[in-house]
Amino acid sequence: xxxxxxxxxxxxxxxxxxxxxxxxxxxxxxxxxxxxxxxxxxxxxxxxxxxxxxxxxxxxxxxxxxxxxxxxxxxxxxxxxxxxxxxxxxxxxxxxxxxxxxxxxxxxxxxxxxx
Amino acid sequence: xxxxxxxxxxxxxxxxxxxxxxxxxxxxxxxxxxxxxxxxxxxxxxxxxxxxxxxxxxxxxxxxxxxxxxxxxxxxxxxxxxxxxxxxxxxxxxxxxxxxxxxxxxxxxxx
Numbered sequence: 596x597x598x599x600x601x602x603x604x605x606x607x608x609x610x611x612x613x614x615x616x617x618x619x620x621x622x623x624x625x626x627x628x629x630x631x632x633x634x635x636x637x638x639x640x641x642x643x644x645x646x647x648x649x650x651x652x653x654x655x656x657x658x659x660x661x662x663x664x665x666x667x668x669x670x671x672x673x674x675x676x677x678x679x680x681x682x683x684x685x686x687x688x689x690x691x692x693x694x695x696x697x698x699x700x701x702x703x704x705x706x707x708x709x710x
Numbered sequence: 711x712x713x714x715x716x717x718x719x720x721x722x723x724x725x726x727x728x729x730x731x732x733x734x735x736x737x738x739x740x741x742x743x744x745x746x747x748x749x750x751x752x753x754x755x756x757x758x759x760x761x762x763x764x765x766x767x768x769x770x771x772x773x774x775x776x777x778x779x780x781x782x783x784x785x786x787x788x789x790x791x792x793x794x795x796x797x798x799x800x801x802x803x804x805x806x807x808x809x810x811x812x813x814x815x816x817x818x819x820x821x
Contacts, residue, residue: 637814654808700755
């Protein structure tokens with residue numbers, strides 16, 4: 596089955612720790628995205644990547660980092676510099692690197708809680 | 711600054727009712743508007759609209775875009791409890807690498 600997987604489903608972090616959220620897709624999509632969703636809010640773009648070994652900052656990149664060493668993988672690291680990391684994180688991918696010309700496929704999300 | 715505003719933010723109806731969800735946008739060089747349904751976790755794609763006045767339909771759901779007045783509506787007829795979800799609207803401006811999302815409308819359909 597083709598799709599996007601994210602792990603873990605739930606993640607608890609102590610203040611001061613870095614954590615890495617996994618995102619893998621087997622859809623052969625070039626473009627991948629990371630979004631953050633807070634209660635009652637829409638999706639806000641953290642980082643995106645249109646091709647392997649290249650990625651760009653989104654609207655709220657501060658305190659986050661990514662890598663894109665393989666086409667199918669786009670991990671997100673939440674660093675200790677992120678002041679308020681408790682949120683729901685969604686990864687997405689699309690065939691077209693122009694996000695409004697094709698649907699984005701979303702993973703099931705990771706809920707991160709800082710203790 | 712580009713923005714998308716959805717209304718209402720929350721809506722409670724009874725099964726069988728018809729609902730209309732609204733999405734207005736201000737996006738530079740607007741090219742497309744997308745609707746997603748988010749039930750628990752992963753949003754799923756519903757429609758993409760690029761042309762004014764052309765209705766897209768899928769079963770009981772339909773959507774239309776008005777590029778002159780800068781808005782779109784999503785209609786759901788004969789609602790069912792399975793329609794309960796957050797409906798997200800997103801707009802894209804050509805040349806931009808990102809979608810601009812609204813806050814969503816939370817629809818609750820009671821039996």
